Amino acid sequence: MKKTLLLTLFVALFSFAANAQTHKVVVQLNTSDTLIWHGALKNISNLQTALGPNTQIELVAHGSGIGILIDGKTTQKVKIAELAATGVLFKACENTIRERKIDRSTILTQAGTVPSGVAEVVLKQEAGWAYLKY
Numbered sequence: 001m002k003k004t005l006l007l008t009l010f011v012a013l014f015s016f017a018a019n020a021q022t023h024k025v026v027v028q029l030n031t032s033d034t035l036i037w038h039g040a041l042k043n044i045s046n047l048q049t050a051l052g053p054n055t056q057i058e059l060v061a062h063g064s065g066i067g068i069l070i071d072g073k074t075t076q077k078v079k080i081a082e083l084a085a086t087g088v089l090f091k092a093c094e095n096t097i098r099e100r101k102i103d104r105s106t107i108l109t110q111a112g113t114v115p116s117g118v119a120e121v122v123l124k125q126e127a128g129w130a131y132l133k134y
Helices: 002-019 034-051 065-071 077-085 094-099 115-127
Strands: 022-031 057-063 088-095 111-114 130-133
Touching: 002 077, 002 094, 022 034, 022 065, 022 115, 034 057, 034 077, 034 115, 057 065, 065 088, 065 094, 077 088, 088 115, 094 130, 115 130
Parallel strands: 022 057, 022 130, 057 088, 088 111
Antiparallel strands: none
């Protein structure tokens, strides 16, 4: 009887731990298409809902996609603030900032930077993160 009870408890705890899995998703954004920006952020919201609060999500904007993180150019400022408040990370590519001579003070306060957007995506994939490209 005790062995059965212990086995049942072990299985229940193991099942709970498996369901509490942390998902990690890196989202690469390299387009100036504002409809795609909207869709990408909607999908991020949907991921959080479907996969739960343990989901780690990082959006990396580079090249033509950098505009999503520039105050005065982005059409998604409110949604970015909402998602950042839930733990979504937003990263701007320093190579793109430098090459396009973007004033760093115009980058949204919710966004950090990475030296290379494409390198950040590669590093995340090598670390086992799922990958979405827009």
